[in-house]
Amino acid sequence: MSVSADLVSDESQITIKISGRFDFSSHQEFRKAYEDLDTPVEQYVIDMAAAEYLDSSALGMLLLMREHAGGDSANIRIINCRPQIKNILKVANFAKLFKVE
């Protein structure tokens, strides 16, 4: 599993790309991607294009990120999900908490 983060030019949006297995083994990497930022971020994007699996600890990590980003006022988009991953997010009711595209 690997996590990489790109800040877009105006630095108000960060895109975090996940590849491979998204599970607890990547929690530090994932956390670092959005916590260690010098500037405030308005929009978070999680790119799942290359994510293969995710499990409930990954869901937990997404929730922690949501808290960090302001809880109910957080603006987090989860994009490019494979159908099965989208399904898992749906089953977990995450569509209510995140913008799953």
Add this chain to the structure above:
Amino acid sequence: MEALTEYSGEEGLLVLLVDDDRINRILLLALLKRGGCQVIEAENGLDAVELFDTKDPDIVLMDVMMPEMDGYEATKVIKSRERDKFTPVIFLTALTDGSALAKCLECGGDDFLTKPYNQIILNAKLRAMLRIQQLYRTMEAQRDQLLYHQSHLEHEHRVAERIFAKIVPTGCLDDERIRYLLSPMSIFNGDLVLATRSPSGSLYVVLGDFTGHGLPAAVGAVPVAETFYGMVAKGFTLDAIVLELNRKLRSCLPTEIFLAACLMEFQTDGEGVLLWNGGLPDVFMVRAEDQTCERFSSNSFALGVIKEVESRPNYVNCRPGDRFVVFSDGITEAESRDGEMYGEERVEALFNKFIAEPQCIFSELLEDVLRFRGGGQQSDDTTMVEVLCAKNLVCESTFTNTGDSSLKVATPWNLCLEFEAPTLRTVDPLPILMHMLGEIQGLCEYRESLYIVLAELYNNALEHGILGLDSKMKQNVDGFSAYYALRQQRLSELEEGRLRFEFSHEPAPSGGRLNIALEDSGSGFDFENKVGHMAGNMGHSGRGISLVSSICERLVYHGKGNRVTVEFVWSDDD
């Protein structure tokens, strides 16, 4: 007097002496004999031609004016009958008239000898002619050798072509969504186009262009095809395939040879494409609905150059009817007669020109490149692929050919695996289980669902049952980290504990039923009170079990809560 044997061997040169004047013949005969030559004589052109045919002389001395057939005519005939050897004709002449001398050369003569004859000049002229003859022979021998090698090489290429066609099959390139251009000798140009379907039905396409030509590039195609087909069939993701291709090519190819390539995965719904471009010209995409064109530049090194290649693909949202066009630099670097390159600007201009009729772009681009080149043959190194996004157009032949359907016919089987503490410390059982289930029953379409079921059950059994961790720790960010740090610590120090997976599979009306049981050596938990609370809970724990419940038909805890069973039902008419 010096002999001429250096050119003719022990027997001496065989000279055909043609002259109707007997005195002349006697004179020359004496000079030639003294030079170590053998001589045959003819009195006119007609006899000369006959002797030339039957005796095959090394050199001809030819008078001009003769009865029956004159020297001009005889020389023309002789020169026309020269087969694969050069026979010099030297005219014997007293002529001083320039145009007559010129006529001697025009009809095929090689030199003159003017009267009065002189031994030194005769020998010098013979020697000069023989040198030319020698040169001619060397050249012919070399030409023959080249012809031999060429036909040998062509033969080898034909054989290799047949072998490669078997080792490097083009997969499902005959899919009606795919159009491609690949020269018949492409394998030796180092270009390749492969296409196949994954178990879940996605279409994978690769276009590759090796640096260098010939055999070294061709050899590289073998591991590429094997890796590509093998990994796609096993359901690996695009970035995993890119990484493995890079690793393999880097280890087996010499430094200067690498593969510029584009790998694409087309989802079955026709609405998403993963695209990785390493070192090829921009990939073009035409959106059918709003008639726009997008380009995807290479964002990585070519394969086989560096150790760690950027493997993350672009995800492109698309609609059925959109099309992707990929080509090698044979298009962009096509040269006009003035040495100008076709270039990406012209490609883009062409796409824009035909944006309203995208189905024409493929052939129009080829035509335009051909025109730009200024006619002539289609160059061998033009390789191009177009893929149309479409919904679930499954290429039946692929499945029947490879027999690699994602769902194998449901069969009854049982599997039991037990992991003790030393194994649990070092081995992650999830990939092993996923692999075994895939091997036995296929089920690739259910990979993600199965993974989450196994992962949740396993993590619960390990973390709570065996390692005694409390989910409450995960309430906040720091707790989350602490929880997983503790998990790691306790696991590495684990001395006692056991996990037992039991799988039993049976055919069901439209697919199969997989019963999974997992038992741990822990003390269990009060499931009757807890499970009820977990459903719908959006806190920081308990989500896993509600996920599993939503995927499986039935989730039941047994005994003191250290054994859980689920039923996973799959159907093949999905």
